[in-house]
Amino acid sequence: MRMRGEGSGSALLAAAAAVFAVCLWEAAPAAGRTVVDQTGRQVTVPDRPCRVVALAPSITEMVFALGKGALLAGATAFSDFPEEALGLPAVGPYVHPDIERIAALSPDLCLAIRDGNPLDSVKRLERLGIPVYALDPRGLDGVIQALENLGGLLGAGEEAAGLTAAIRTCRDRIVEAAAASGTRPRVFFQVGVSPIVSAGSGTFIHELITLAGGENVTAGPVPWPRLNAEQVLALNPEVVIITSMSGGPNQGEALQALERWRALSAAEAGRIHVAEAALFDRPGPRLILALEILARCVHPELELEPCSLPTVAQSSK
């Protein structure tokens, strides 16, 4: 007597085999060109992408900064800057994007970020025939490169050039001024309150601190070292910067952290600052603003002209 369970099991196996055999559903090759993305992969992208999905909040910001926000059909969760981005359909968190939601938007291009999007997600999107262009905006140079690449991709070459020029100018100005100051205050940059997490040598935060004319006390091989309170007190930094999501639930956390560092000499000198996390977390165009804030904290004595980034109007195409 054949058990029913065996019967339906065989049918499933046959169907699965059929799917496997006929798999790799390929879209008709789009009119486009083959480019090399920022991680060295070859990707065939459409000449004029018109439905783009951004797979990280920093990418969303970059696209809007280039004036091409209208091209976005969707973005990952927490894409909250600029305000127009809030209306975009959400496709899940950037560490675990929802493939079905992305596919349902029928994008002709997806923009991924190397540090954050799972490789599996990228592969699955490509299997569905959706080209994925990966960016790698590590550090200010990486952001500049990413903006230039995006400019080429989205037909915003001029805007990209203007934006990156402004960023470079601002950066150079800050670096010059900091170098001229002659001092390198010791800086402790805190990204996590509980546990206490700081930034090591390989991170863009370290790069920013150095550019801003400071010395990162937690420089070292570990990218995101964890410390206990004792170690921080022993390091006795001159400047402390704590990032928090302003207005969010972490506001309380930042205040907690402030309490903890009362014993530091930096506290007495009034050199403990709370900064907006979104500026420092996201390797996007606003990173230069983060640098500016950092410079002001590290070298308050300098008279720095505020950075101004060109506001680009959102074009409808």
Next chain:
Amino acid sequence: MTPAVRITDLSHSYGENQVLLEVNVSVDAGAFFTVVGPNGSGKTTLIRIVAGLVRPLRGTVELFGKPLNALSRRDLARVLAVVPQEAPLDFPFRVEDVVLMGRSPHLGLLSLEKRRDYEIAREAMELAEVGHLRRRPMDQLSGGERQRVIIARAVCQQPRIILLDEPTSSLDLAHQVKVMEIMKALTRREGITVITVSHDLNLASIYGETILLLKAGRVLGTGLPREILTVERLEEAFGCPLLVDENPVVPVPRITVIPGNGPDLRRPDCEEH
């Protein structure tokens, strides 16, 4: 006639503990064979060896002429069924399901029971007088009823030999008698050889046609109750004062304990008073 069970020079020990020593026994087909003896005399080990659950260190066991270790588990199960002292009860099956499981040694892995199997099960339940409890789950039965269900399952295996390990130890008087009567009927009507281990000397005397008396792993004697259940042998085996007289109901010996200071258990043999 080939004896149902022939045990030759059987010896077994657990570690340094010698449990059985040069045991020689022959059980006739269709006999009601009772094994008695004090604790630690090796009764249970003997039964477990015959049941194929323990491999003896020395000696042979033959069932109807065939050596025990030459039989596969399935073949053994078709010849011999075991009624254990206690059965675990974690998942309550229904009575008829339990009895039907006795048919397993006769069925292939994937085959289901047929009409004939159900009839055999029904007959076994009638024999054990649990037919009216067919659809009851096991955990709703009394101890005595449960024991009879297990007997029915053993009968359902259609064995030629049934082994029982102290089948009446946790039963009340009425159930004790009932179980023994069922066993007797099995030997008479079905020709099944019944071998049981018993603590109850009087029940053994009344029902057991052949008695095997063990002490410290050795056979003290085999034979009719009248021959084996004598004061001398029993006091030698159990080491405590006893009175043996004639049972007023059935012409067999009746054993009565003599209360008093009790047996001197420090010494393996107690002195004659």
Next chain:
Amino acid sequence: MFPAHRRTIFKIGGTSLLLAALLALCVLLALALGPTRQDLGALISALIEGPSAPGLPAAILWEIRFPRAVAACLAGAALSLGGLVFQALLRNPLAEPYILGVSGGSAVGAILGFMAGLSRFPGVSALAFAGGMTTLAVVLFLRPGSNPLRGDSLLLAGVMVNAFCSALIMFLVAVAEDARLHSILFWLMGDLSGTTPEHLPLLAGTLLPCFAVLLAMARPLNLLLLGEETAMTMGVNVRAAATLLLITTSLMVSATVCSIGLVGFVGLVVPHILRSLLGPDHRTLVPACILGGAAFLVLCDLLARSVPDLGEIPAGVVTALIGAPLFILLLQRAGR
């Protein structure tokens, strides 16, 4: 009334048919519904046309929803069967498929794979499988003796190994890079979203033979419930049967875990629910667990990915949220 000997066949056949229908319904629901709304007509024609059908609904159906539904079926069946077999083997109603340390070892292997940057398939899956088999070997090694089932020591060995692995997992999670952490956490809570069509032949090829073996072992499972010695006296070669059951079930559970992570509760709750409805006969329960377990996980997964705005929650969360109250309800009913 039906003659007695036909009743069993009817019961097995009847419940299997009913559960198969339920499973079919659940699968159809899982194909029709999801985080995005797709036109039902388009889905149906895509279903009929087959995997080569063009268009977006077909892609969503065949690339995303179908492999996921199949994986949920296979995994749900495997986990339920695993729980059923371990409950019978160990004669313990609290047994569930991860009890012998397979989950701990698989998790450690998988996390190491994620930390090394490997992709789900084949890298992480292979390491998870290796991890699971390693801990199984350790548990069996720690429990020497001719009879692998004697006493509670097998259970205890499994609990110890799982505890050790939990500590290892905590450690690895603590030191893992933030970028990898999310993938790890999702996997630890059960993640069916990573299933692609290329997964399926290997998964099915491993699980279906295991199902077949266990279907054949239904009667010995019944006998084992009566006690090892009783089973022996009824013709079961207990050592061989127990070893076969142990290895088959562990293989089945390991393959499942390395595909979808640690989905809990299915293996504990489904066998109990079915047992309370259908009785303890494994000849009915084994096919019932295959079909019922599949339906349960397909449904839970459907719920897990249909939460609006939240994206996706891990399937293990839904199985626990649904499974635990169900279980308590069952216990109360049984108590009465």
